[in-house]
Amino acid sequence: MVTVVLFYLFAVILVGSALRVITAKNPVHSVLFLVLAFVTASCLWLMLNVEFLALSLILIYVGAVMVLFLFVVMMLDIDLEEIRSGFWKNLPLAILLGVVILAEMVTILVRRPIVVTGTADVQVLNPDNLSNSYQVGWLMYTQYSYPVELASMILLLGLVVAVALTLRKTNKNAKYQNIAAQVATSSTGRVTMLKMSTEIDQIATNEVAKEVIAEITSADGGSKK
Amino acid sequence: MDTLQHLLGNYLGYGVWHMLCAVAVVVPLTIFVAYLTFAERKILAYMHARLGANRVGPKGLLQPFADLFKFVFKELLTPYKISKGVFYSSPLIILACALLVWAVIPFNAELVFAHVNASLLYVVAISSLGIYGIILAGWSGNSKYSFLGGVRATAQMISYELAMGFALVGVLMVSGSLNLKEIVDNQAVGMLGGSVLSWNWLPLFPFFLVYLISGVAETNRAPFDVCEGESEIVAGFFVEYSGTSFALFMLAEYVNMVTISAMASLMFLGGWLSPFPASWSIVGVAGFHWLLLKVCILLFGFIWYRATFPRYRYDQIMRLGWKVFLPITLVWIFVLGLWMVSPLTIWK
Numbered sequence: 001m002v003t004v005v006l007f008y009l010f011a012v013i014l015v016g017s018a019l020r021v022i023t024a025k026n027p028v029h030s031v032l033f034l035v036l037a038f039v040t041a042s043c044l045w046l047m048l049n050v051e052f053l054a055l056s057l058i059l060i061y062v063g064a065v066m067v068l069f070l071f072v073v074m075m076l077d078i079d080l081e082e083i084r085s086g087f088w089k090n091l092p093l094a095i096l097l098g099v100v101i102l103a104e105m106v107t108i109l110v111r112r113p114i115v116v117t118g119t120a121d122v123q124v125l126n127p128d129n130l131s132n133s134y135q136v137g138w139l140m141y142t143q144y145s146y147p148v149e150l151a152s153m154i155l156l157l158g159l160v161v162a163v164a165l166t167l168r169k170t171n172k173n174a175k176y177q178n179i180a181a182q183v184a185t186s187s188t189g190r191v192t193m194l195k196m197s198t199e200i201d202q203i204a205t206n207e208v209a210k211e212v213i214a215e216i217t218s219a220d221g222g223s224k225k
Numbered sequence: 226m227d228t229l230q231h232l233l234g235n236y237l238g239y240g241v242w243h244m245l246c247a248v249a250v251v252v253p254l255t256i257f258v259a260y261l262t263f264a265e266r267k268i269l270a271y272m273h274a275r276l277g278a279n280r281v282g283p284k285g286l287l288q289p290f291a292d293l294f295k296f297v298f299k300e301l302l303t304p305y306k307i308s309k310g311v312f313y314s315s316p317l318i319i320l321a322c323a324l325l326v327w328a329v330i331p332f333n334a335e336l337v338f339a340h341v342n343a344s345l346l347y348v349v350a351i352s353s354l355g356i357y358g359i360i361l362a363g364w365s366g367n368s369k370y371s372f373l374g375g376v377r378a379t380a381q382m383i384s385y386e387l388a389m390g391f392a393l394v395g396v397l398m399v400s401g402s403l404n405l406k407e408i409v410d411n412q413a414v415g416m417l418g419g420s421v422l423s424w425n426w427l428p429l430f431p432f433f434l435v436y437l438i439s440g441v442a443e444t445n446r447a448p449f450d451v452c453e454g455e456s457e458i459v460a461g462f463f464v465e466y467s468g469t470s471f472a473l474f475m476l477a478e479y480v481n482m483v484t485i486s487a488m489a490s491l492m493f494l495g496g497w498l499s500p501f502p503a504s505w506s507i508v509g510v511a512g513f514h515w516l517l518l519k520v521c522i523l524l525f526g527f528i529w530y531r532a533t534f535p536r537y538r539y540d541q542i543m544r545l546g547w548k549v550f551l552p553i554t555l556v557w558i559f560v561l562g563l564w565m566v567s568p569l570t571i572w573k
Contacts, residue, residue: 002236026308028364035357055346063353064383067360071379074364074372131342133403179544 007047014040027073031066038062052133250327250338258479259289265528272532299468304367307465311365316466316473319358323480325351330487331406333497333513343403348488349390352443355481356382359452359462362474366465374461377539378445378452384546385442388435391554395432395561396425396492399572409496415572420502424495428571431557433493435550437523440485442542444478446527448534449542486523487516494519 017036024030038061045054140148230238263278263285270277279285303309329344331337341347356379363375397403400411412424426433442449453461463474490496497516501509537545565572 028308028311032311032361051341051343052346055343055350058350059346059353063350063356063386067356067379067383070357070360071376074360075376131403133343133346177540 003047007044010040010043010047014044027076027078028070031070031073034069035062035066038066050132052131052136246338247328251324254324254327254480254483255476258476258483259293261479261483261524262292262475263289264524265531268525268528269532272529293472296468296472301470302465302467304465307367308365311361312465313470315358315362315365316463316470316477317358318361319355319477320473320480322351322355322358323477323484326484327480329405330484330491331409331496332516334406334410334511336513337406341404344405345393345397345403345408345492348405348484349386349393352481352484353386355477358477362466363462366462368465370458370460371462371464373458374452374464377458378462381445381449381452381542381546382443384543385439385550388546388550388554389439389443391551391558392432392436392439393492394558395429395554398558398561398565399425399429405491405496409491409498412495413498421495421500423571424493424498426493429493429557429561431553433489435554436489436493437526439546439550440489441527441530442546444481444485444527446478446482447531448537451536451539451542482524482527483520486520486527489523490516490519494523 014037017033017040020033021030021037024033038057042054042057042062045057229242232238233241266288267277267285277285278288281287281291303312326348328338329341329347359382360375360379363371363373363378366372396408400408402408402411415423421427445452451457458464463471466474495515496519497513498511499505499509499515503509503511564570
């Protein structure tokens with residue numbers, strides 16, 4: 001009973017926030033609604049007892065990916081009027097595309113309908129009473145180890161390419177830091193202690209010092225102490 | 226709980242009981258945080274060779290409450306042309322994320338608010354949500370200073386979250402569980418079982434150091450507090466907040482410090498386990514007091530770093546996170562893996 005109420009509550013929030021993602025006027029608000037949609041989806045997953053996937057969704061998509069999204073969107077200076085100007089012109093094409101996508105989805109759903117058997121409290125079967133993360137890990141590193149490794153190699157490739165695209169040491173004006181040299185400095189290399197002539201005289205006799213000071217003050221016009 | 230369910234009905238009793246449990250966790254935590262701010266002022270004053278707060282109450286002990294009342298009775302200023310909903314909800318987001326973590330942190334072998342199997346993953350996930358409060362506080366204030374502070378804080382927290390996550394992977398590898406209670410229990414067994422040496426801090430020393438330093442960076446404390454950088458950008462992301470909402474930011478920052486210390490104690494310092502052999506009569510007994518002691522020692526470290534180190538330059542912070550900590554943890558995960566399958570393993 002509680003599960004059903006919670007499910008419909010989360011479902012309504014999920015669909016509503018997904019709608020607001022495309023209808024919100026401020027792009028930052030759109031991103032925030034997308035975050036809400038992710039969090040609600042993860043709550044729905046938690047209700048299926050798939051805690052590992054639900055928490056990973058929050059950790060990866062909400063905690064990292066969407067923060068970077070928000071980061072970029074916040075710093076953009078978007079002129080909303082300019083974006084909205086082509087709305088009526090592009091509407092027929094958008095409707096056509098939307099209808100095609102909807103038709104495809106409906107065809108698949110009609111041909112192979114997903115039938116939920118049993119009660120509303122559908123739960124992922126857990127025969128050995130093992131934790132969800134244990135099961136996911138077991139499958140990933142035994143049955144699906146090859147696809148996992150392939151995906152990780154593709155990600156590594158993307159990482160290397162991103163570095164290779166941005167790191168160009170061709171610019172002569174670019175300045176680079178040598179951190180080891182910065183750390184290895186000592187005070188002797190930075191500060192040189194000098195003995196000024198006035199100081200030496202001061203040590204010699206007090207009268208000579210007074211004469212020197214008088215000379216300096218007359219030469220500088222009294223500006224120096 | 227059964228009495229409450231008998232009195233109020235099934236669902237209401239359940240709800241009221243868990244409400245009471247939540248209050249029983251949050252209220253002592255808040256009082257602890259209040260005195261943490263007082264302790265920070267006194268310790269910093271001692272390190273600066275001055276007296277510190279000593280006027281309100283005996284020896285200044287009521288100072289935290291005086292601060293609280295000052296905040297509460299201050300006017301809430303609203304900056305010009307702000308996004309109101311976001312502006313007022315971001316302190317709440319930060320504080321909620323800081324407090325939500327405490328739902329799964331065990332206080333001793335039995336006492337925990339919620340028995341969650343993947344509690345470590347939960348802690349990491351919820352604390353990563355706290356970034357939203359900071360980034361939104363910085364954005365919604367409609368001020369360049371607060372925006373810069375928000376951007377700095379976000380970039381820093383994302384960078385150090387990675388190193389922190391990898392440090393946790395090391396702990397997961399040796400304990401084989403995402404459950405904080407099992408992580409602590411597993412530190413009591415092994416070849417060096419039952420002594421200080423079997424706790425994770427020694428076998429996983431590089432991870433412990435990385436976790437501790439990343440924790441300081443994650444809470445935006447000195448020497449990693451460039452996002453507040455009062456000499457450059459006034460006060461960072463909360464520059465537009467006044468009164469109670471400012472107090473919420475402060476509360477969240479100190480709760481996060483306590484959380485990081487508690488997590489470090491649980492994962493590396495044996496949590497509620499006693500450093501002495503179990504055969505010793507009084508000091509050998511494991512319990513909440515040991516966890517509290519470890520947390521207090523780590524918190525003293527937080528304050529000590531603040532009085533000791535000058536602030537990092539921003540590029541140095543980024544370099545430390547990405548070019549030093551991340552490679553160290555990645556290499557040590559491989560080393561640890563080899564160690565665990567080699568005959569020299571101490572975890573069998």
